[in-house]
Amino acid sequence: MRIPSIPGFDPEAFQKYFKNTGWLMFGKILSLIVGIFIAKFLGPHDFGDLSFATAFVAIIAAVGTLGLDSFVIREILDKPDKRDEILGTSFWMRLGVSLVLVPLSVLIYIFFRSVAEQQGTELTLAITFCASALFFKAFNIIDSYFQSQVRSKFVVKVQNVCLILSSLIKISFVLLKLPLVYFAFALVIDGLMLAVGLVIIYHGENLHIRNWVFNPSRGRALLSKSWPLILSAVMVTLYMHIDILMLKYFAGSTEAGIYSSAAKISESWYFIPVAIVTSVFPAIIHARKTDPLRYQKRLQNLYDLLVIISVPVAIIVSLGADTFIHLIYGDRFEGAGIMLSVHIWSAIFVFLGSASGQYLLAEGFTMISFYRTAIGAIVNILLNIWLIPLHGGLGASIATLIAYLIATFSILIFSKTRSQGIMILKSLFLINIFSVLTGNLKKK
Incomplete structure (x- = not known):
C-alpha cells in the first residue's frame, strides 16, 4: 500500500519513513489490543484504579527525565569524544532522582488517600509497583545515544520484542484471573526487560556502560539548559493525565475506568x-x-x-x-x-x-x-x-x-x-x- 504524497515534499522519503515505522505501528496496535483485553477483564472499577495509579505516577515521573533526552542527543553530536561522560552523568542524575521520586510518589498518595478518606492497601501497593518501574527509566538514556546516531530502529525492535513478552505475561495474568496489583507489577517487569534489552544492544556496539563516568560540572551544565523542559514535561503530563486523577477524586473509580x-x-x-x-x-x-x-x-x-x-x-x-x-x-x-x-x-x-x-x-x-x-x-x-x-x-x-x-x-x-x-x-x-x-x- 502506498501512502498519498504530500504537496511540496519528497514522496519517496515519506514512503521510506513510513516503512521504517512499521514496527512502531505494530507495537502501538498490540499495546492497544492487550490494554483492551485487560480492561475487559478488570472491569470499570479495577481498570479505573489501574488507570489512576499509572496516571498518578506518570505526573510525578515527568520530573524524573530532567528534560535531558533532547540535550543528550545534541551534546553527543557536538562532543562525540565525551560520550561516556555525557551518558554517565545523565544516567546517574536520572537514577538519583528516581530514588527520591519512588518513595515520594507513595507518600503523596498516602496523604491523598487520607484526605479523600479512601481506605484500602491494594491501590497503594499498585502505585508502589508503578513507581518502582521508574528505576529502570534511567536506562532510556541509551535510546538517546542511538537517536544521536540515527539508529533508532534498533531500539524500536527491542521495544517491540519486550512488548510481545510483556503482552504474553499480561495475558497469562488475565487467564489466571489475578488481581489488580499483578498488572501494576507487570509494569516493573516491562521496565526491567527494556533496560536489559537496551544494555544488550549498547554492548552489541562494542560499548560498555561500565565506562560511563559522572562529572558534576557536566551535570550542572546540563541542568542549567534543561530546566525549562522539566517544567514543560510536567505541564504536558498534567495536561494528559489530570482528568483521570480528578475523576477518581470527584466521581470514583468506576467512572474513571469508563x-x-x-x-x-x-x-x-x-x-x-x-x-x-x-x-x-x-x-x-x-x-x-x-x-x-x-x-x-x-x-x-x-x-x-x-x-x-x-x-x-x-x-x-x-x-x-x-x-x-x-x-x-x-x-x-x-x-x-x-x-x-x-x-x-x-x-x-x-x-x-x-x-x-x-x-x-x-x-x-x-x-x-x-x-x-x-x-x-x-x-x-x-x-x-x-x-x-x-x-x-x-x-x-x-x-x-x-x-x-x-x-x-x-x-x-x-x-x-x-x-x-x-x-x-x-x-x-x-x-x-x-x-x-x-x-x-x-x-x-
Whole structure:
C-alpha cells in the first residue's frame, strides 16, 4: 500500500519513513489490543484504579527525565569524544532522582488517600509497583545515544520484542484471573526487560556502560539548559493525565475506568501525527533556510493534511461511538460511548498542536511552547473541577476537548506566532482546500 504524497515534499522519503515505522505501528496496535483485553477483564472499577495509579505516577515521573533526552542527543553530536561522560552523568542524575521520586510518589498518595478518606492497601501497593518501574527509566538514556546516531530502529525492535513478552505475561495474568496489583507489577517487569534489552544492544556496539563516568560540572551544565523542559514535561503530563486523577477524586473509580476505556480508543492513533510531522519536518526546516515562502507553504500543506486525516475519523467515530464501544468492550462499560463521541474530536487539535509545536521549536520559541502547554493544563484543571461533579466522565471529555482547542490556538495571543495561528485556522475551516477545489472547477 502506498501512502498519498504530500504537496511540496519528497514522496519517496515519506514512503521510506513510513516503512521504517512499521514496527512502531505494530507495537502501538498490540499495546492497544492487550490494554483492551485487560480492561475487559478488570472491569470499570479495577481498570479505573489501574488507570489512576499509572496516571498518578506518570505526573510525578515527568520530573524524573530532567528534560535531558533532547540535550543528550545534541551534546553527543557536538562532543562525540565525551560520550561516556555525557551518558554517565545523565544516567546517574536520572537514577538519583528516581530514588527520591519512588518513595515520594507513595507518600503523596498516602496523604491523598487520607484526605479523600479512601481506605484500602491494594491501590497503594499498585502505585508502589508503578513507581518502582521508574528505576529502570534511567536506562532510556541509551535510546538517546542511538537517536544521536540515527539508529533508532534498533531500539524500536527491542521495544517491540519486550512488548510481545510483556503482552504474553499480561495475558497469562488475565487467564489466571489475578488481581489488580499483578498488572501494576507487570509494569516493573516491562521496565526491567527494556533496560536489559537496551544494555544488550549498547554492548552489541562494542560499548560498555561500565565506562560511563559522572562529572558534576557536566551535570550542572546540563541542568542549567534543561530546566525549562522539566517544567514543560510536567505541564504536558498534567495536561494528559489530570482528568483521570480528578475523576477518581470527584466521581470514583468506576467512572474513571469508563472514561479511561473511551480515552484509550480515542488516543490510540495519536502516534500518527508524530510520525507524519517527524517525516516531513526536515524538508520544512530546509525550506526555512533556503526559501521562506516555500517554508510557509509547506507548513500550510502540513496543517491541511492533518485536518484532512483527523476530521473524517472524528466524524465517523463520533457517529458510531456506541457501536464501537459495544463491539470492543461489550456491555461492561456503559456510558463510554458518549464520552468517546466527544473525546475523539480532541484528536484534531492534538494533530495540529503536534505540527505547530515543531514549528515553535524550529523557531526557538521554547517559552511560548511552555506557555501554551501551561494554558492548556490550567484550563483543563479548572474545567474538570467544574464539569466532572456535574457530568462525570462526559464532563472530563468536554474539558479535554476545550483545553486542547484553547492550547492549540493560544499561539494567536503572541505576536511572534499569530501568523501560524491564522494558518491553522485556515486549515481547520478548509479554506485552502476549498480554494484549490474551486480553482480546479473553474479550469474545467
